[in-house]
Amino acid sequence: MLDGALDDPSDWPAEHTGLRDLDQLLRCPICKEYFTTAMAAASCGHTFCSLCVRRCLTQETKCPSCRAPLTESDLHPSRLIDSLLRAFVGGRQRLLAALSAARPEPTDADCARPGARRNLRSAGAAAHDMPEQRKRPRIRTRSAARTDDGSDSPGSTGDCIDLPSSDTGHGAWAPSQHTDDDSDFAPTEAHIQPSKGPPAVPCPNCQQAVAAARINWHLDRCLAGRPTDGARGGPWGLAHGAATSGGSAPKRQAPLRLQSAAAGHTLPRPTKMAYSLLSEAKLRRTLRDLGIPTKGDKQQMQARHVEWVNMYMANADSDAPVSHRLLLRRLAAWEDALARPADAAKHPPPDSPADHAAKYSDAFASLVAQAQASRKRPAASDA
Amino acid sequence: MASVTKRLLKELHDIRKEPSTAELASLGPVSDADLLRWRAVLRGPRDTPYAGGFFELLIDIPEQYPIRPPTLTFATPVCHPNVHFDTGEICLDILRTQWSPAWTLASTCLAIHVLLANPEPSSPLNCDAANLLRCGDGLGYQSLVGLYTRMFAYSAQ
Numbered sequence: 001m002l003d004g005a006l007d008d009p010s011d012w013p014a015e016h017t018g019l020r021d022l023d024q025l026l027r028c029p030i031c032k033e034y035f036t037t038a039m040a041a042a043s044c045g046h047t048f049c050s051l052c053v054r055r056c057l058t059q060e061t062k063c064p065s066c067r068a069p070l071t072e073s074d075l076h077p078s079r080l081i082d083s084l085l086r087a088f089v090g091g092r093q094r095l096l097a098a099l100s101a102a103r104p105e106p107t108d109a110d111c112a113r114p115g116a117r118r119n120l121r122s123a124g125a126a127a128h129d130m131p132e133q134r135k136r137p138r139i140r141t142r143s144a145a146r147t148d149d150g151s152d153s154p155g156s157t158g159d160c161i162d163l164p165s166s167d168t169g170h171g172a173w174a175p176s177q178h179t180d181d182d183s184d185f186a187p188t189e190a191h192i193q194p195s196k197g198p199p200a201v202p203c204p205n206c207q208q209a210v211a212a213a214r215i216n217w218h219l220d221r222c223l224a225g226r227p228t229d230g231a232r233g234g235p236w237g238l239a240h241g242a243a244t245s246g247g248s249a250p251k252r253q254a255p256l257r258l259q260s261a262a263a264g265h266t267l268p269r270p271t272k273m274a275y276s277l278l279s280e281a282k283l284r285r286t287l288r289d290l291g292i293p294t295k296g297d298k299q300q301m302q303a304r305h306v307e308w309v310n311m312y313m314a315n316a317d318s319d320a321p322v323s324h325r326l327l328l329r330r331l332a333a334w335e336d337a338l339a340r341p342a343d344a345a346k347h348p349p350p351d352s353p354a355d356h357a358a359k360y361s362d363a364f365a366s367l368v369a370q371a372q373a374s375r376k377r378p379a380a381s382d383a
Numbered sequence: 384m385a386s387v388t389k390r391l392l393k394e395l396h397d398i399r400k401e402p403s404t405a406e407l408a409s410l411g412p413v414s415d416a417d418l419l420r421w422r423a424v425l426r427g428p429r430d431t432p433y434a435g436g437f438f439e440l441l442i443d444i445p446e447q448y449p450i451r452p453p454t455l456t457f458a459t460p461v462c463h464p465n466v467h468f469d470t471g472e473i474c475l476d477i478l479r480t481q482w483s484p485a486w487t488l489a490s491t492c493l494a495i496h497v498l499l500a501n502p503e504p505s506s507p508l509n510c511d512a513a514n515l516l517r518c519g520d521g522l523g524y525q526s527l528v529g530l531y532t533r534m535f536a537y538s539a540q
Binding site: 006008010029030031032033052055056059062064065067333337338 | 483
């Protein structure tokens with residue numbers, strides 16, 4: 001569901017080890033992505049994505065990091081990590097752009113005089129060290145300025161984390177972003193400004209900048225082809241359901257909200273089962289009652305049920321749960337991906353000697369001809 | 384994009400930055416067409432009879448990776464108590480019961496590199512090599528391993 005970009009801790013310039021470490025620490029050890037609904041283990045304190053760790057615990061009730069015994073009831077949501085991540089990811093692209101642009105570029109003062117900058121650059125001056133010293137103070141000033149004007153995100157204290165959500169001109173801290181860059185960012189800025197608080201992320205579907213906290217809700221509507229603007233009243237996670245129930249849904253405590261909004265399209269909460277004790281017919285009935293597909297044999301249904309329980313619970317953990325309709329679509333996508341290896345197995349092993357010989361038969365033939373020709377020549381000269 | 388694809392691309396991206404290390408000569412997919420089949424070449428650990436050899440590993444990755452472990456087999460014949468000489472099968476707990484999704488393909492290959500230097504003769508797949516170790520014939524073991532390394536592993540790269 002992400003935008004497909006292969007972001008990685010090593011995207012950060014090598015000299016910023018702190019940012020690299022931060023990026024690394026905000027990633028799940030299982031999927032190596034940023035945490036999606038971070039859950040911490042009560043006993044050992046290791047943190048994972050909710051869905052990742054639930055999938056692991058289905059296989060084995062041990063912490064994937066330290067192998068200490070761990071069950072799903074020992075998992076606790078760490079909302080702080082989710083919030084940190086929202087702030088960090090929201091600013092990541094622009095911080096990266098600013099850092100990489102700042103590196104070969106000179107300082108602000110020189111920027112004001114384009115002529116001077118050109119001279120500096122062509123002279124190959126030691127521009128590499130300068131931004132390093134200047135960047136942090138500059139960024140700090142900005143965040144100080146934000147708190148002064150009473151901006152409303154008390155959770156964000158890091159000096160570089162919430163760069164994108166602040167609204168004073170960014171020319172001051174990113175001297176190298178010229179007019180073209182600015183126009184790229186303009187829509188984002190414009191979109192955020194009204195809400196001012198939460199950082200924005202681009203929607204993977206429509207590319208529109210959306211407050212990170214609302215992205216799941218937005219995506220849900222966006223994929224379903226529904227209008228995504230102005231629906232402030234609708235409960236975030238259940239937007240597709242009975243529209244009449246909209247209005248004042250509580251904004252915290254996802255599981256509670258799920259239950260209270262029960263009617264409409266919400267599907268019943270599944271529980272884990274002892275599959276070996278269930279007959280195929282009974283399992284099929286259970287799946288039908290839960291509202292998930294009932295095709296396939298018992299093994300397939302069992303796998304689907306396990307995944308559904310994990311998906312459902314992970315969604316309930318989230319502070320911005322998605323609709324069950326979208327969740328069902330994800331279940332289908334997961335199943336499609338599992339069905340693929342059969343196709344992959346059809347390919348012959350690519351390194352088989354016969355294939356190799358056939359593929360390069362022309363090259364071999366010409367080599368043989370060359371070798372024969374060069375053997376004949378010395379023989380001819382001897383004679 | 385399936386989660387396995389995404390994770391493998393991420394690992395590949397990571398490996399591309401440092402494609403060759405003191406332990407791993409290379410690691411990557413066998414072909415561009417199939418991301419679920421990788422090939423690794425290990426360097427024989429220094430100060431062991433494997434030193435100087437290059438050992439090819441084939442890696443089959445299940446669709447449920449990293450929840451399920453990958454399957455690694457030696458393509459180069461290896462004389463080692465925990466490696467089946469004919470099939471290349473490897474007896475290592477982290478490839479079965481002790482697998483953790485926090486492992487990566489690179490770290491798994493590293494574990495096998497360590498296994499080469501630290502044989503565990505009490506759970507053998509190659510009884511002959513294990514017996515040499517168990518009866519304390521270190522010299523015999525070393526020369527047997529050295530022989531097979533020279534026979535099979537010097538040209539594998």
